[in-house]
Amino acid sequence: MLARIAHELFWLGRNLVRAEHTARMLDGVFSADLQGRPDDPNRVTLGWGSILAIMGGEVDDVARVRRDDVLSSLTLDPDNPTSVVSCIGRAREGARTVRDVISTEMWEAINTTNLTLLEGDLSARLRTGPYSVYQYVKERSALIWGTTSRTMLRDEASAFLAAGGRIESADMVLRMLRVALPIQADVEDVGAVRDGQAIALLAAVGGVQAFRRAVPGQPNALPVANFLLYERAYPDSVAASVESTLNVLQRADSSPRASEPILRLSRLGADLEFQARAEGGSRDLAATCEAVQQELARVDQDIADRYFAGAASPGVVTSSS
Amino acid sequence: MPEPIIIREPTVYRPSPEFFDEVFAHGGMPRDYASPLVAELHRLGPEQLASAGRRRDAIFMQQGITFDATGEDGPVKDRPFPLDLVPRILPAEEWTHIKRGLAQRIRALNHFVDDVYHAREIVRAGIVPWKLIVSRSHFARAVHGIRPPGGVYCHVAGCDLVRDADGSWKVLEDNVRTPSGISYVLENRVAMTRLVPQLFQHYRVRPVDHYPQLLLAALRAVAPSTDEEATVVVWTPGSLNSAYFEHAFLARQMGVELVEASDLVVRDDVLYMRTTSGLERVHSVYRRLDDDFVDPLEFRPDSLLGVPGLVRAYRAGTVAIANAFGTGVADDKAIYHYVPEMIEYYLGEKPILDNVKTYLLSDPEQLAAVLPRLDQLVVKPTSESGGKGVFIGPATPAEELEALADVLRAQPEKWIAQEVVKLSTVPTAGVDGGLSARHVDLRPFAVFGETIKIVPGGLTRVAMVPGSMIVNSSRGGGSKDTWVLEDGMDNDRAEPTMAATLPPALPDLQYGSEWSGQQQQQQQSAEDPDIGRDVRAPCARTRSAKPSPLGEV
Numbered sequence: 001m002l003a004r005i006a007h008e009l010f011w012l013g014r015n016l017v018r019a020e021h022t023a024r025m026l027d028g029v030f031s032a033d034l035q036g037r038p039d040d041p042n043r044v045t046l047g048w049g050s051i052l053a054i055m056g057g058e059v060d061d062v063a064r065v066r067r068d069d070v071l072s073s074l075t076l077d078p079d080n081p082t083s084v085v086s087c088i089g090r091a092r093e094g095a096r097t098v099r100d101v102i103s104t105e106m107w108e109a110i111n112t113t114n115l116t117l118l119e120g121d122l123s124a125r126l127r128t129g130p131y132s133v134y135q136y137v138k139e140r141s142a143l144i145w146g147t148t149s150r151t152m153l154r155d156e157a158s159a160f161l162a163a164g165g166r167i168e169s170a171d172m173v174l175r176m177l178r179v180a181l182p183i184q185a186d187v188e189d190v191g192a193v194r195d196g197q198a199i200a201l202l203a204a205v206g207g208v209q210a211f212r213r214a215v216p217g218q219p220n221a222l223p224v225a226n227f228l229l230y231e232r233a234y235p236d237s238v239a240a241s242v243e244s245t246l247n248v249l250q251r252a253d254s255s256p257r258a259s260e261p262i263l264r265l266s267r268l269g270a271d272l273e274f275q276a277r278a279e280g281g282s283r284d285l286a287a288t289c290e291a292v293q294q295e296l297a298r299v300d301q302d303i304a305d306r307y308f309a310g311a312a313s314p315g316v317v318t319s320s321s
Numbered sequence: 322m323p324e325p326i327i328i329r330e331p332t333v334y335r336p337s338p339e340f341f342d343e344v345f346a347h348g349g350m351p352r353d354y355a356s357p358l359v360a361e362l363h364r365l366g367p368e369q370l371a372s373a374g375r376r377r378d379a380i381f382m383q384q385g386i387t388f389d390a391t392g393e394d395g396p397v398k399d400r401p402f403p404l405d406l407v408p409r410i411l412p413a414e415e416w417t418h419i420k421r422g423l424a425q426r427i428r429a430l431n432h433f434v435d436d437v438y439h440a441r442e443i444v445r446a447g448i449v450p451w452k453l454i455v456s457r458s459h460f461a462r463a464v465h466g467i468r469p470p471g472g473v474y475c476h477v478a479g480c481d482l483v484r485d486a487d488g489s490w491k492v493l494e495d496n497v498r499t500p501s502g503i504s505y506v507l508e509n510r511v512a513m514t515r516l517v518p519q520l521f522q523h524y525r526v527r528p529v530d531h532y533p534q535l536l537l538a539a540l541r542a543v544a545p546s547t548d549e550e551a552t553v554v555v556w557t558p559g560s561l562n563s564a565y566f567e568h569a570f571l572a573r574q575m576g577v578e579l580v581e582a583s584d585l586v587v588r589d590d591v592l593y594m595r596t597t598s599g600l601e602r603v604h605s606v607y608r609r610l611d612d613d614f615v616d617p618l619e620f621r622p623d624s625l626l627g628v629p630g631l632v633r634a635y636r637a638g639t640v641a642i643a644n645a646f647g648t649g650v651a652d653d654k655a656i657y658h659y660v661p662e663m664i665e666y667y668l669g670e671k672p673i674l675d676n677v678k679t680y681l682l683s684d685p686e687q688l689a690a691v692l693p694r695l696d697q698l699v700v701k702p703t704s705e706s707g708g709k710g711v712f713i714g715p716a717t718p719a720e721e722l723e724a725l726a727d728v729l730r731a732q733p734e735k736w737i738a739q740e741v742v743k744l745s746t747v748p749t750a751g752v753d754g755g756l757s758a759r760h761v762d763l764r765p766f767a768v769f770g771e772t773i774k775i776v777p778g779g780l781t782r783v784a785m786v787p788g789s790m791i792v793n794s795s796r797g798g799g800s801k802d803t804w805v806l807e808d809g810m811d812n813d814r815a816e817p818t819m820a821a822t823l824p825p826a827l828p829d830l831q832y833g834s835e836w837s838g839q840q841q842q843q844q845q846s847a848e849d850p851d852i853g854r855d856v857r858a859p860c861a862r863t864r865s866a867k868p869s870p871l872g873e874v
Contacts, residue, residue, distance in 0.1 A: 128518075
């Protein structure tokens with residue numbers, strides 16, 4: 001298939017997943033923020049400053065970060081490239097470019113989502129009850145992916161779409177882990193301080209019940225971090241995302257044994273599996289997360305090199321046409 | 322001083338001076354802790370409140386949070402659980418008082434259960450008559466002499482509290498069998514944060530969502546010792562039970578199996594559940610059905626909901642049951658009368674929470690005093706729950722009271738009489754969003770594992786009919802989210818300080834449209850093994866760059 005199309009699909013997947021993760025995260029933190037106080041161990045404390053940090057913003061003074069600013073800029077601000085509405089907007093533009101490859105139903109689902117998010121009454125809803133806005137994004141995201149799996153041919157195109165989605169998913173979860181649960185080997189009492197954050201984090205990725213069913217212990221910092229990093233049975237864990245990225249790329253690549261990104265991904269998957277089994281998870285989770293994220297950045301570059309390098313920039317193509 | 326806003330409105334909220342109103346003091350001024358709420362409700366206005374109410378019903382129907390009730394036109398199936406959007410606020414010091422009182426009461430009740438099935442010291446001390454205890458329908462001879470791990474019988478307890486006209490808290494009923502309603506406490510809170518988040522903004526409300534963890538920890542704490550984590554199950558009578566929603570909710574929240582009798586089997590005095598990979602040992606059971614049905618070999622032989630041999634396994638100590646068998650004897654309405662004396666006898670303390678004045682009709686003198694005053698008293702059957710068979714004197718026609726008097730004379734030991742409590746009122750939103758006073762009670766939930774832990778607040782039940790004091794959900798009552806405030810309330814909510822440690826710097830997010838520029842960078846640094854450490858550098862530009870050149874076409 002065309003390298004340009006593959007690239008568009010890859011980023012379509014990334015943008016869709018980023019929008020959903022951002023919405024879930026904001027929703028989780030918002031509802032947690034309404035009750036309790038920060039030093040209560042039962043309280044959920046993934047804070048607003050943390051969100052900014054996760055989204056790659058500069059945070060100099062965490063205490064000064066205000067809820068309403070974060071909510072509005074990361075949700076409906078079209079000038080902020082990290083906002084949900086920008087992600088969906090980019091996804092929509094990407095989908096428009098590849099309308100011939102994706103199914104009509106997918107295009108409609110994506111386009112409708114974009115149109116609704118641009119309507120004015122959403123900002124009023126964000127002020128009175130952000131839940132409904134995030135619920136909408138979550139539902140539409142499920143609809144888009146559901147429609148995809150039902151109507152799109154499982155060819156190379158769908159493989160690149162899925163690869164983008166899964167790699168973004170792993171990246172977002174790693175970002176949240178690194179900010180919310182920076183567990184380092186030299187910290188004596190891992191549990192006490194960050195336990196509240198652990199539940200918030202689970203809620204923010206939508207994995208509270210999955211955790212409760214999979215892990216017999218309490219949702220404390222260490223088990224939660226291990227779960228989100230290593231638990232392959234949980235679809236949004238880093239290990240599961242790495243595994244499915246690997247699977248779809250193997251499907252798409254004509255000679256997978258010679259493919260750099262595939263080799264990298266299988267090594268990364270095996271590493272994660274080995275750590276989870278042989279060592280019962282890493283003690284120095286902060287370092288592990290950082291290493292995994294760096295490795296994923298390399299995978300991302302390898303993918304660009306191997307599959308997209310033959311294409312001219314889509315920006316150039318469209319502006320000259 | 323905030324202005325008494327609502328009393329100037331056309332829809333005048335007038336609490337009756339006869340009752341204690343928890344939001345407005347006499348004269349229509351909001352109480353201190355309630356004034357930010359009143360101001361926010363005013364800002365919201367009846368229209369928005371009504372529309373939030375419609376959204377609430379839709380959401381509850383979608384999520385299947387429903388309750389079967391008996392209305393005026395017979396049974397109503399599957400109606401959305403009635404949550405009133407005006408919360409009930411309990412200041413911190415009020416809650417501390419309630420919490421201490423409840424913990425004390427539950428400790429005493431637990432002592433009592435232990436005593437009844439062992440030494441019977443309280444009987445020998447002449448405080449509670451043995452004849453009364455053995456005649457209770459929930460007295461369980463089968464568990465005589467069994468002491469569960471840690472001596473805990475009442476793992477889960479919920480006492481019904483009311484607030485009298487002078488504002489003092491009183492215990493109306495104890496419930497140490499299978500109190501229900503905790504799922505609604507948790508769901509109500511979630512719904513409130515979604516529907517009316519603006520009401521929260523001047524308060525710091527203590528969270529309630531850790532209840533499932535408390536319960537799970539308690540169930541594990543009392544389980545017989547095992548090498549691995551103890552296997553805990555929730556045992557439901559089945560999906561037709563009116564509280565099935567709650568059973569499933571708790572199992573889901575705790576991440577444990579929800580089992581029915583047919584899933585359980587006892588072999589050699591050990592309890593197992595049938596799984597796809599054979600029998601699996603069960604260490605701890607949170608059961609949600611009455612003693613009568615749990616084991617046809619020891620209790621009702623005709624029970625199809627029970628597990629034969631379960632009591633034997635329990636006696637052998639291979640399985641923990643919460644609540645323990647036989648606890649029903651402690652929450653009988655005739656035993657209720659003796660709880661303050663129990664507290665003094667077992668704990669040597671003064672009761673923190675008072676009983677409502679109660680008359681035992683088995684005592685001929687008290688019966689004689691009660692009979693002429695039936696129209697001023699509440700008469701309850703001793704072994705019923707859920708408000709069934711209760712006669713409220715002032716609201717009952719004279720001929721029914723005469724018939725009741727005959728029944729009382731014939732079977733006095735099956736009834737008690739209580740003074741009418743003037744339940745406190747809280748403003749409650751009607752369908753049109755207008756506020757009016759409704760009577761409320763409070764059922765806090767306690768979990769007794771290694772220690773007694775009580776979830777802040779509890780289920781506030783509201784009588785939805787004006788003037789009515791019947792709050793039971795099964796009789797059409799509604800509920801409110803109950804907010805226990807943090808100590809040292811401040812109207813200016815402090816921003817979270819938890820994340821004061823600076824988060825680690827993460828690589829910036831990448832945007833696909835910058836790919837060609839990045840790609841060159843990537844190719845240049847492809848030999849550099851440390852490229853990942855440098856992810857910030859190429860992306861720093863993307864933040865100022867336009868998000869998507871494609872958007873300009």
